Amino acid sequence: MSVAATANENHVEDVFDPAIHLNYAAPSSTISLSDLGLKGTASSTPIAGSVPFPFLSHEGVLAYRRSILRASVIKACGQTYGAGTVVLRNLAQHSKFVRDLWSHPETTRIVSEVAGVPLSVIMPTEMGHTNIQTSGNSVEEALKEIKVELRSEKVEMTDAQREYDPLKENSVIPWHYDSYPYVCVVMLSDTTHMTGGETYIKKGDGTAAKVEGPALGYAVILQGGQVEHLAARAFGSVERITTITSYRANVDGLYDDSYISNVRPYARFNELYPEWTAYRLEKLKHEIEHMQRTVADATARGEPVPLGQLNRFAEQQISYLKRTVRQMASPELVKSVERRFGARAIYDAGKTWDKVRASPSFRERLPGAMEDARAWTEVSRYLVDWYETKGAIERGDVEGIGSQHGPFSWDRPVEEYLFGDELLRQGLKEVLLEWLDRTGMLALASEQK
Numbered sequence: 001m002s003v004a005a006t007a008n009e010n011h012v013e014d015v016f017d018p019a020i021h022l023n024y025a026a027p028s029s030t031i032s033l034s035d036l037g038l039k040g041t042a043s044s045t046p047i048a049g050s051v052p053f054p055f056l057s058h059e060g061v062l063a064y065r066r067s068i069l070r071a072s073v074i075k076a077c078g079q080t081y082g083a084g085t086v087v088l089r090n091l092a093q094h095s096k097f098v099r100d101l102w103s104h105p106e107t108t109r110i111v112s113e114v115a116g117v118p119l120s121v122i123m124p125t126e127m128g129h130t131n132i133q134t135s136g137n138s139v140e141e142a143l144k145e146i147k148v149e150l151r152s153e154k155v156e157m158t159d160a161q162r163e164y165d166p167l168k169e170n171s172v173i174p175w176h177y178d179s180y181p182y183v184c185v186v187m188l189s190d191t192t193h194m195t196g197g198e199t200y201i202k203k204g205d206g207t208a209a210k211v212e213g214p215a216l217g218y219a220v221i222l223q224g225g226q227v228e229h230l231a232a233r234a235f236g237s238v239e240r241i242t243t244i245t246s247y248r249a250n251v252d253g254l255y256d257d258s259y260i261s262n263v264r265p266y267a268r269f270n271e272l273y274p275e276w277t278a279y280r281l282e283k284l285k286h287e288i289e290h291m292q293r294t295v296a297d298a299t300a301r302g303e304p305v306p307l308g309q310l311n312r313f314a315e316q317q318i319s320y321l322k323r324t325v326r327q328m329a330s331p332e333l334v335k336s337v338e339r340r341f342g343a344r345a346i347y348d349a350g351k352t353w354d355k356v357r358a359s360p361s362f363r364e365r366l367p368g369a370m371e372d373a374r375a376w377t378e379v380s381r382y383l384v385d386w387y388e389t390k391g392a393i394e395r396g397d398v399e400g401i402g403s404q405h406g407p408f409s410w411d412r413p414v415e416e417y418l419f420g421d422e423l424l425r426q427g428l429k430e431v432l433l434e435w436l437d438r439t440g441m442l443a444l445a446s447e448q449k
């Protein structure tokens with residue numbers, strides 16, 4: 001198959017029309033945090049996720065595929081993410097259809113209705129992030145494979161595939177929290193012969209609740225930044241293409257618990273960092289205006305300035321602003337780590353850190369590694385953060401401290417909260433890998449006990 005198998009380059013994109021391209025019907029049920037036995041945090045909202053619901057019409061799926069499965073778009077937006085997956089990012093800049101669909105008020109109304117809270121797309125670069133399962137290892141190979149027409153051929157499953165259990169074996173994406181609070185996942189492939197592809201959500205008692213994957217044109221919504229989940233592998237079908245848009249709650253006073261840790265390793269910095277900065281500052285502006293109104297209203301009622309509330313506000317916005325900048329790790333460092341170790345190793349940095357810590361020579365190597373960190377100007381800010389977090393642990397006051405991997409807790413002695421733990425708390429996995437590598441500690445991960 002050649003590039004010609006993808007949509008005609010001269011094809012003029014369909015003009016998005018909700019009456020033609022959407023086919024929404026409310027999900028038959030939603031799952032709340034309390035259904036799952038989860039308490040939630042100050043920044044979560046009650047609904048954890050939905051079962052699949054009709055979202056795109058058949059015509060909508062076809063128009064979407066015609067817009068993104070074009071050689072020029074795949075070349076401009078595609079990159080490999082581990083073997084067998086091509087991701088398309090920043091599609092909104094290359095497809096008016098995608099941009100119009102995700103920024104249309106009707107789409108926003110639908111996702112907000114399902115999530116039970118008004119939502120806003122995180123930033124334009126996150127509109128329609130698309131995952132394409134391929135058998136190739138490069139964008140060029142994927143180009144030969146991808147077809148704009150829907151494919152429904154069945155692929156015989158192997159015995160191992162039939163017996164696959166995502167809770168015991170490798171899942172496509174192991175247990176994790178998303179970088180962003182909410183996600184809407186839309187299926188662009190025929191799932192008739194597909195087995196698997198479900199999402200599992202970890203319940204309060206440690207067991208897993210299964211949510212079926214969406215069928216063609218269906219969507220699911222998940223509060224993926226607040227619930228730990230995994231994606232099961234899918235077998236039996238010749239293609240699997242999903243398109244995903246991330247959201248935050250558009251509610252004044254509700255802390256936006258977003259990170260860019262999961263997207264940073266494969267993002268383009270000239271797209272991600274300016275958009276991230278713009279939206280985070282815009283949200284901060286709204287929060288400031290909201291507080292101005294609160295104070296003005298109190299004054300108008302003859303009440304004193306709400307100092308308690310104002311103090312909490314100040315602490316929250318300081319932490320918000322710090323996270324905004326801290327998340328933008330040095331592009332040179334991120335790129336260099338990505339080149340040397342690959343996206344998968346970055347993803348698994350937490351596991352690597354556990355192995356390093358468990359190594360018999362770790363304690364003796366740590367002082368030297370900390371000396372290196374103190375002399376390394378690029379990480380001096382993270383050292384300050386580490387001291388602050390340790391102080392909060394000491395005071396038993398960690399409630400306001402978030403983490404990129406779910407609610408933050410620390411029930412061990414403060415001295416055991418190490419610099420590596422702080423980098424992981426902030427989701428700065430590239431910085432952690434770089435530090436472990438430059439201090440020779442990375443080798444400890446493969447040391448035999």
Ligand SMILES: [Fe+2]
Pocket residue numbers: 173176177178224229
């Ligand atoms: Fe996820």
